[in-house]
Amino acid sequence: MRQPPELATELAGAIVTIDLDAVVANWRHIGRRSGADETAAVVKADAYGLGARQVVPALAAAGCKSFFVAHLAEALDLLDLIPSDGRIAVLNGLTPGAETVCAQAGVVPVLNSMGQARRWQACARTLGRPLPALLQFDSGMSRLGIGPQEARELAQDDAFRAAVPLRAVMSHLACADDPQDPANGQQLVAFRAMADLFPGVARSFANSGGCLMGGEYGADIARPGLALYGAQPANAPDPAIRPVVTLEARIMQIREVPAGAGAGYGLTWHAAAPARLATLGIGYADGWLRSLSGQGSAYAKGHKLPFAGRISMDSTIIDITSLPQGALAEGDLVELIGPHRAIEQVAEEAGTIAYEILTSLGARYARHYFPHQAQIRAEAAA
Numbered sequence: 001m002r003q004p005p006e007l008a009t010e011l012a013g014a015i016v017t018i019d020l021d022a023v024v025a026n027w028r029h030i031g032r033r034s035g036a037d038e039t040a041a042v043v044k045a046d047a048y049g050l051g052a053r054q055v056v057p058a059l060a061a062a063g064c065k066s067f068f069v070a071h072l073a074e075a076l077d078l079l080d081l082i083p084s085d086g087r088i089a090v091l092n093g094l095t096p097g098a099e100t101v102c103a104q105a106g107v108v109p110v111l112n113s114m115g116q117a118r119r120w121q122a123c124a125r126t127l128g129r130p131l132p133a134l135l136q137f138d139s140g141m142s143r144l145g146i147g148p149q150e151a152r153e154l155a156q157d158d159a160f161r162a163a164v165p166l167r168a169v170m171s172h173l174a175c176a177d178d179p180q181d182p183a184n185g186q187q188l189v190a191f192r193a194m195a196d197l198f199p200g201v202a203r204s205f206a207n208s209g210g211c212l213m214g215g216e217y218g219a220d221i222a223r224p225g226l227a228l229y230g231a232q233p234a235n236a237p238d239p240a241i242r243p244v245v246t247l248e249a250r251i252m253q254i255r256e257v258p259a260g261a262g263a264g265y266g267l268t269w270h271a272a273a274p275a276r277l278a279t280l281g282i283g284y285a286d287g288w289l290r291s292l293s294g295q296g297s298a299y300a301k302g303h304k305l306p307f308a309g310r311i312s313m314d315s316t317i318i319d320i321t322s323l324p325q326g327a328l329a330e331g332d333l334v335e336l337i338g339p340h341r342a343i344e345q346v347a348e349e350a351g352t353i354a355y356e357i358l359t360s361l362g363a364r365y366a367r368h369y370f371p372h373q374a375q376i377r378a379e380a381a382a
């Protein structure tokens with residue numbers, strides 16, 4: 001049975017709140033910093049776990065026309081939300097056999113290999129019409145994209161150029177999280193050399209970190225993801241990037257334990273003195289990573305409340321001894337990500353990066369979006 005939506009918050013062990021105004025503000029800000037003519041939005045992996053079906057309309061209402069996902073299936077799921085004068089592109093390119101579905105849906109593939117390029121060209125021939133695409137170069141990351149020799153071959157192939165009008169040529173930075181890394185400049189030189197083979201075709205190079213580097217990195221079309229969702233993309237933080245996500249977990253139970261009591265699986269934590277523990281309704285099944293065991297903390301009422309022992313599948317124990325008795329009660333919420341618990345800090349404690357914290361955000365959370373979708377639609381119509 002589907003739960004009544006008005007009860008979702010009361011029933012949930014944890015609540016994630018997503019500020020769509022901040023997503024839009026970040027999109028505008030990062031676009032300005034990139035210096036690009038156009039700022040696209042990367043909404044792969046369900047908009048980094050935040051909910052692509054909420055994020056895409058908010059950005060579209062703000063004027064975003066170009067969206068990127070990783071897989072064709074993700075693009076098909078979002079097609080109805082893409083503005084009629086907009087487009088959605090698939091970064092991972094085309095799996096063999098997916099060409100017709102992609103073409104008929106009007107989705108733009110990123111062609112990453114000669115096989116993908118030739119199959120897309122053949123599909124255009126079969127359908128009897130040109131099929132637009134983006135073309136990716138490998139400028140040094142050795143992940144996706146064609147090399148200089150292959151780029152030259154396609155650039156000089158009139159049949160390919162006629163069948164496949166290129167919306168843009170693109171490449172991806174391996175070290176954009178460190179603007180000082182010399183690999184960035186080397187990739188830019190390699191990208192420029194290949195892009196020069198396609199005069200007049202728009203260029204797209206920068207992810208969020210690349211946008212912060214600006215200048216030639218920004219190119220014509222910027223492709224930020226992470227920064228839209230409120231996380232810092234580089235080791236030089238930009239204070240104008242607004243936080244987007246708040247994660248709060250509910251206290252299910254509070255107990256007093258004597259000195260020496262153990263807590264959690266494996267009893268890896270023991271009370272050094274009489275302590276007060278609270279058990280939260282959130283665990284690794286919610287994407288609240290088990291690697292946070294013994295590392296992180298929650299925040300409530302001005303206090304940092306450290307995790308006591310291991311994160312379980314559905315629960316997390318915190319030590320609330322530092323708060324006066326009665327300060328917290330069953331049903332209360334504590335902050336796990338938010339103004340006092342930056343996502344970068346949580347990522348560091350979990351031994352990972354903000355990307356993984358966001359894309360792990362669980363399916364069991366009650367999700368609150370503001371402003372509400374109806375408001376966005378009304379503003380877009382006005």
Ligand SMILES: *Cc1c(COP(=O)(O)O)cnc(C)c1O
Nearest residue numbers: 042091172207208223224225226
């Ligand atoms: C994921 C991705 C992006 C966005 O990267 P962020 O670092 O999240 O801004 C841009 N381009 C490509 C090719 C990607 O795979």
